[in-house]
Every structure is written in C-alpha cells, then in structure tokens.
Amino acid sequence: MPSKISAVQLSPFSRQYNASSIFAHIFHRGPVTQREISKTAGLSFATVTSVVSPLEKLGIIQRSTASSTNTGRPAGLYKCNPTYRHVLGIEARKDELFFILSDLQGHVLSQNSISYDKKIGKEGFLNLLLRETKDKIARVGAKENKLLGIGIGVAGLVNPANGSVAMLSHLSNWGSIPLREIMEEKFKLKVSVHNLAAAAALGESWYGLGRDKANFLFLSVTDGVGGGIFINDQLYTGTSGTAGEFGHISVDDHGPVCTCGNVGCLETFTSVPAIVQSARKSVSDGVSSAIKEIVGGDLDKITFSTLVEAAKREDKLAYKLFTDVGRYLGEGIVSLVNLLNPEMIVIGGDLAQAGSLILDPVNDVLKRQALEVPRKSVEIVFSGLGDSASALGSVVPLIEEFITLPLLE
Numbered sequence: 227m228p229s230k231i232s233a234v235q236l237s238p239f240s241r242q243y244n245a246s247s248i249f250a251h252i253f254h255r256g257p258v259t260q261r262e263i264s265k266t267a268g269l270s271f272a273t274v275t276s277v278v279s280p281l282e283k284l285g286i287i288q289r290s291t292a293s294s295t296n297t298g299r300p301a302g303l304y305k306c307n308p309t310y311r312h313v314l315g316i317e318a319r320k321d322e323l324f325f326i327l328s329d330l331q332g333h334v335l336s337q338n339s340i341s342y343d344k345k346i347g348k349e350g351f352l353n354l355l356l357r358e359t360k361d362k363i364a365r366v367g368a369k370e371n372k373l374l375g376i377g378i379g380v381a382g383l384v385n386p387a388n389g390s391v392a393m394l395s396h397l398s399n400w401g402s403i404p405l406r407e408i409m410e411e412k413f414k415l416k417v418s419v420h421n422l423a424a425a426a427a428l429g430e431s432w433y434g435l436g437r438d439k440a441n442f443l444f445l446s447v448t449d450g451v452g453g454g455i456f457i458n459d460q461l462y463t464g465t466s467g468t469a470g471e472f473g474h475i476s477v478d479d480h481g482p483v484c485t486c487g488n489v490g491c492l493e494t495f496t497s498v499p500a501i502v503q504s505a506r507k508s509v510s511d512g513v514s515s516a517i518k519e520i521v522g523g524d525l526d527k528i529t530f531s532t533l534v535e536a537a538k539r540e541d542k543l544a545y546k547l548f549t550d551v552g553r554y555l556g557e558g559i560v561s562l563v564n565l566l567n568p569e570m571i572v573i574g575g576d577l578a579q580a581g582s583l584i585l586d587p588v589n590d591v592l593k594r595q596a597l598e599v600p601r602k603s604v605e606i607v608f609s610g611l612g613d614s615a616s617a618l619g620s621v622v623p624l625i626e627e628f629i630t631l632p633l634l635e
C-alpha cells in the first residue's frame with residue numbers, strides 16, 4: 227500500500243480531523259466537488275484542496291467519471307475508491323455459514339455458504355467457522371493489507387462492546403464465548419460481532435432504506451423476531467448489548483410459551499416457523515385451503531413461500547393467517563411507535579415476502595391504537611437488501627472506524 231503523505235501548514239491534529247471529516251463527506255455523499263464539500267462541511271476551500279489531493283494520491287479517494295454540470299463538462303468530482311480495502315462479512319445462520327466479500331461501499335464481490343448440521347456442537351461450529359474464514363482470507367490476499375477486517379452476525383445474544391456471544395439460538399450448551407477475541411487472535415485482523423438482526427439493521431442504515439434516516443427501527447422476522455434501534459444515526463445497543471429484542475414484547479397473556487420462558491411473546495405468533503405451524507394445524511384440522519393442493523397433500527412440505535403463493539390465489543386461510551400475523555405485529559409496532567417516535571420502520575427477513583398482506587393489517591392496528599402524532603410521522607416499509615443484509619451490516623462498524631482513522635500524517 228502507498229505510504230502516508232505529509233502535508234502543509236495546519237497543525238497535525240486539525241489536519242487529521244479535517245481529513246477524516248472530508249473523507250467521511252466524500253464517502254457518504256460522493257461524487258462531490260471540492261466546492262460542495264467546502265460548503266456543506268463548513269471548511270474553507272483551501273483546507274479542502276489541501277486534504278483532497280493527498281487523499282487522492284493515497285488512493286483512498288478517486289475522481290469520478292460522472293459529470294457534475296449540465297453541460298457535461300467534467301468537473302472535479304470525487305468519490306471514495308471502493309476497492310481501497312475489502313471487508314469479509316459472515317452470517318452464522320442456524321444451519322449454514324454465509325460469507326460475502328465486499329468492497330468499502332457494500333458491493334458484493336463474491337459470496338458463498340457452507341451448511342452444517344445442528345448436532346455439530348460448539349467445538350465443531352467454531353472449528354468450521356475458523357477453517358472457512360481462513361480459506362476466505364487466503365483468497366483475498368491478506369498479505370497486501372487489503373482486508374480491513376471481519377464482521378460477523380450470529381443468531382444469538384451478543385454483546386457488541388466486547389464481541390462475546392452469550393448464547394447461540396440453535397446450539398445448546400453454548401455458554402459464553404469471546405468470539406471476537408478468538409477471531410482477532412487467530413487472524414490478526416479487526417473483528418466486529420453483532421446479533422444477526424442488529425447486523426441487518428446496520429446494513430439497512432448504510433446500504434438500505436435507513437440510509438438517510440437518523441431515527442428508524444429495523445424489524446427482522448424470520449426464524450425469530452429481532453431488530454435494531456437507530457437513534458440519532460447510532461445503533462442503540464443498551465446496557466448489556468441486547469437492545470432490539472422486539473420479538474419478546476408480550477402481546478397475549480394467554481398465548482403460547484416462548485423460547486425465552488415467557489408466554490404470548492410477539493415471536494410466538496409472527497416468526498416464520500410459528501406461521502407455518504399454524505397453517506399446518508389448520509389444514510390438518512380440515513380447513514379447506516389451496517395450501518393443501520400446492521403441497522400435494524404433504525403437509526410437511528408447507529413453507530412460508532407456499533403460504534404466499536396460496537394468498538396470491540386468494541386462498542381464505544392464507545389471507546387469515548397473514549391478517550392475524552399483521553395484527554399481532556401491529557400490536558408490537560404500536561408500542562414501538564408510541565415509545566420511540568421513529569421516522570421509519572423497515573421490516574426485513576422472510577416476512578418481507580408477504581408485502582401488503584402484512585402491511586394492511588399492521589396499518590389498520592396502527593390507525594386504531596397508536597398515538598396520532600407519532601403515527602402520522604412514521605413510514606412502514608420492506609427491506610430491499612435481501613439475503614446479504616446481515617453480512618453486509620456486520621462490517622459497517624469496521625468501515626465506520628476506518629473512516630475516522632488518521633489517514634494523513
């Protein structure tokens with residue numbers, strides 16, 4: 227990599243500060259001209275030019291080929307050089323490890339996954355994670371310092387402050403594991419560990435619909451129900467790092483027992499396995515439905531996609547299932563809207579496939595039960611990031627830190 231470049235006049239501290247601020251500006255808003263940076267960052271034009279030039283020489287930023295003028299005349303537009311560094315994002319899902327290699331701006335360069343059996347156990351899981359990570363690092367050529375670090379999103383309780391994992395949802399007898407420490411020691415790289423849903427929320431805040439939102443919530447509904455809370459542009463993690471466990475909001479005192487020990491948690495009604503199980507029970511109890519026809523009578527073959535397909539065929543049972551789920555979800559969302567007054571709630575995970583089937587009942591409940599002022603200022607939308615949201619988001623803290631590092635001497 228090129229060495230750092232000395233520059234002029236300003237004190238080293240001011241210069242570092244300005245360089246970080248200007249780079250952050252270019253990173254988030256590029257392509258931009260130096261004049262625009264000067265105006266919006268509140269720095270003199272001379273200060274901007276004194277930093278932009280060495281940043282360009284280092285290769286951290288580059289001139290954009292896009293034109294900033296109506297005449298098409300090329301004006302000095304700068305943007306982040308996305309390939310200056312790469313990042314490795316990992317999602318530890320309940321039955322597979324999913325890897326992506328991305329550049330600094332979230333463009334996925336390669337991705338692959340390896341499945342594992344639930345009976346793998348703690349040691350087996352860790353061995354697999356370390357072995358596969360080593361293999362991915364070898365492929366990107368870590369010797370050139372190209373890799374900025376590793377982000378991991380895991381399905382379980384995580385303390386992002388120290389990267390320890392107190393529980394993995396799918397592995398029993400996990401205990402508490404200092405996952406970040408283990409990975410950093412092994413690979414001599416920066417490692418960031420988050421809960422899967424919190425990682426997806428980070429992905430949403432940088433690469434998705436939450437990009438320009440200072441206060442928004444991300445709600446992930448797949449095997450479990452979780453999410454992330456963004457307040458003033460920051461992920462709120464709470465005292466022990468577990469904030470965002472929306473799935474354990476109680477919505478029915480007489481509801482089913484939840485994995486957390488409580489009864490009637492939101493997750494017991496709205497997680498994908500709960501919805502599928504409910505469909506199976508209804509069909510098995512003799513409710514007439516296209517669902518049975520779609521799976522050829524084999525109820526074990528019912529998946530979430532089956533229910534979406536049935537709803538598209540205007541199947542009454544599928545409609546009822548989604549309406550019920552939307553209502554329960556709406557009950558939980560009412561509490562969130564009243565408590566936090568967010569600008570946006572992004573729903574991600576498998577449930578996003580259901581679209582308006584869920585959204586209409588959610589909005590009905592909101593209209594009836596939420597306070598008027600916060601209700602009118604919130605927008606409920608579905609994530610467009612798909613499968614890679616958590617893997618992409620898990621590396622965000624590493625990129626955030628990189629942007630604020632001293633870039634110039």
Ligand SMILES: [Zn+2]
Nearest residue numbers: 474484486491
């Ligand atoms: Zn619960």
